[in-house]
Amino acid sequence: GSPQEQEQGTEAPPGPGLRYNSPLVQVSLIGLVCFCCPGMFNALSGLGGGGQFDHTTADNANTALYACFAIFGVLGGAAHNLLGPRLTLLLGSLTYPLYAASFLYYNHRKSQTFPIIAGALLGAGAGLLWAAQGAIMTSYPPPNRRGSYISLFWCLFNLGGVLGGLLPFSFNYLVLPPARIVRDDGTRATRVTYSSVSTEGWEILKLFTNWRMLLILPAAWASNFFYTYQFNNVNGLLFTLRTKGLNNVFYWGAQMIGSAGIGYFLDFGFASRRKRGLMGVAAVALLGTAIWAGGLANQLRYLDGEFPDKIDFKEGRRYAGPFLLYFSYGLMDAIFQSLIYWIIGALANDSQILSRYVGFYKGVQSAGAAVAWQVDTHKTSLLSQLIVNWGLCTVSYPLLAVLVLLAVKDEDYSVSNVDDGGKEKDTKMAAPSSFH
Numbered sequence: 001g002s003p004q005e006q007e008q009g010t011e012a013p014p015g016p017g018l019r020y021n022s023p024l025v026q027v028s029l030i031g032l033v034c035f036c037c038p039g040m041f042n043a044l045s046g047l048g049g050g051g052q053f054d055h056t057t058a059d060n061a062n063t064a065l066y067a068c069f070a071i072f073g074v075l076g077g078a079a080h081n082l083l084g085p086r087l088t089l090l091l092g093s094l095t096y097p098l099y100a101a102s103f104l105y106y107n108h109r110k111s112q113t114f115p116i117i118a119g120a121l122l123g124a125g126a127g128l129l130w131a132a133q134g135a136i137m138t139s140y141p142p143p144n145r146r147g148s149y150i151s152l153f154w155c156l157f158n159l160g161g162v163l164g165g166l167l168p169f170s171f172n173y174l175v176l177p178p179a180r181i182v183r184d185d186g187t188r189a190t191r192v193t194y195s196s197v198s199t200e201g202w203e204i205l206k207l208f209t210n211w212r213m214l215l216i217l218p219a220a221w222a223s224n225f226f227y228t229y230q231f232n233n234v235n236g237l238l239f240t241l242r243t244k245g246l247n248n249v250f251y252w253g254a255q256m257i258g259s260a261g262i263g264y265f266l267d268f269g270f271a272s273r274r275k276r277g278l279m280g281v282a283a284v285a286l287l288g289t290a291i292w293a294g295g296l297a298n299q300l301r302y303l304d305g306e307f308p309d310k311i312d313f314k315e316g317r318r319y320a321g322p323f324l325l326y327f328s329y330g331l332m333d334a335i336f337q338s339l340i341y342w343i344i345g346a347l348a349n350d351s352q353i354l355s356r357y358v359g360f361y362k363g364v365q366s367a368g369a370a371v372a373w374q375v376d377t378h379k380t381s382l383l384s385q386l387i388v389n390w391g392l393c394t395v396s397y398p399l400l401a402v403l404v405l406l407a408v409k410d411e412d413y414s415v416s417n418v419d420d421g422g423k424e425k426d427t428k429m430a431a432p433s434s435f436h
Helices: 004-008 023-036 039-047 056-083 085-093 095-109 115-138 143-163 199-207 209-238 239-267 273-299 315-346 353-377 382-407
Strands: none
Touching: 004 382, 023 039, 023 085, 023 115, 023 143, 039 095, 039 115, 039 143, 039 199, 056 085, 056 095, 056 115, 056 199, 056 209, 056 353, 085 095, 085 115, 085 353, 095 353, 115 199, 115 315, 143 239, 143 315, 199 353, 209 315, 209 353, 239 273, 239 315, 273 315, 273 382, 315 353, 315 382, 353 382
C-alpha cells in the first residue's frame, strides 16, 4: 500500500474467502484451543465437586486454582506482551490435562495433595491462556464486529462442555501473532512491539487506579463467583449422576445460545455503539434478575442443603422446573461475560492494552472464585450464597452502564483509543465506508 496506508496500519483489502491470517480464522482457532482446555475443565467442574460425591477435594483444589489464577491472571497480560500469543497459549494449555489426571489419581489413592498442587499449577496456566485469549478475541476483530466474534469464540469454547475431549493443545502452534492479522477491509488488527518487564510491571500497577477497571471490578468478581453455587449446590445436589451429565450438555449449550444472541445484538441492535452497549446492559440486568428470582424460589425448597430424593430426567414434570433453572443459569453466564468482554474490547484496540485489561478482569474474577470455593467448603448457608451472588450481579449492572456511557464511543477505528492511564489518544485510522 501507500506510505500513508502503511503508517495507518492498512493495506489493500485481501479479497474474499477464508484466510489463515484473518481475524475469523484466528478467533476460531483460539476457540478450539479453549474447547480442548477450559471447555474440558468446565465439563469436569459442571458435575459438581469434580465428579466426586464429596465436594471437599474439588473445593480445596479450586481454591488453590483460583488463588493462583488471581495472581497470574493479572500478570498474564504482561506475559502475553513479553512472550507473544503462541508461547503464552502453549504454556497455559499444558496445565489442563494435569488437573484432569489429578482427579483420576484421587479416585484411586484418595489423597488431596496431587489435585491441590495440580489446581495451583492450573491457576498459573489459566492466567496465561486467558490473557492471550482475551487479547486475541478483543483486538483482532474489526470494531464493528466484536460482538459476533466474541459469540463465535464462546460457542466454540462451550462445545468443550457439550461434547467432551479432543487433544488439548494441538491447535496452539497455528495461532499467528497480532501484527500478521489482516482484516477484510485491509486494516491490521494492531501494531505490536514486544514489551519489557519494567514497562509491564508499571502498567499492571496502574490498572488498580484505572477508573475503567474499577468500574468493571464488581462484575469481574461476580462472574465466576456463582459457579460454585450453581455446580455444587444446584446441579450437584438435586439430580442423579446421569442427569447431572445431561444437564451439563444443556448448561453449556445454553451458553452457546446466549452468547450468539447477545453478540448479534451488540453488533447490529442499533446504529449507535453506545446505545447498543447500554441496551445490552439493560437486557442482561432484566434477564439476570428474573433468573436469580427463579433460583430463590428453587432454593427455598431445600434450605438445609439436604435433598435426598434426587431428581432424574425421566421424571418429567418434577424435572422440568429445576432443569429450566439450571439451563437459564448457563444462559445468564454467557450473556453476562460476553457483555463484559464486548465492553472491554470497546475501550481500546491495541492488543497490549487489551491483554492487560483482560488480565485484570480474569485476575479479579479468579480471586472471587477462590473465595467462593472456600465459602462452600465452610458449609455456608445455601440461601446466603444465592443472595450474595444475586447482590453482586445487581451491583455490577449500573456500574457497567456508567462505563459504557463514559468510555464507549460511537465510532472508533483507532489502533488504540485510550492509553493505560485512561486518556484519549488521537490515532484514528481510515474507517471502512460502511458496515458490512
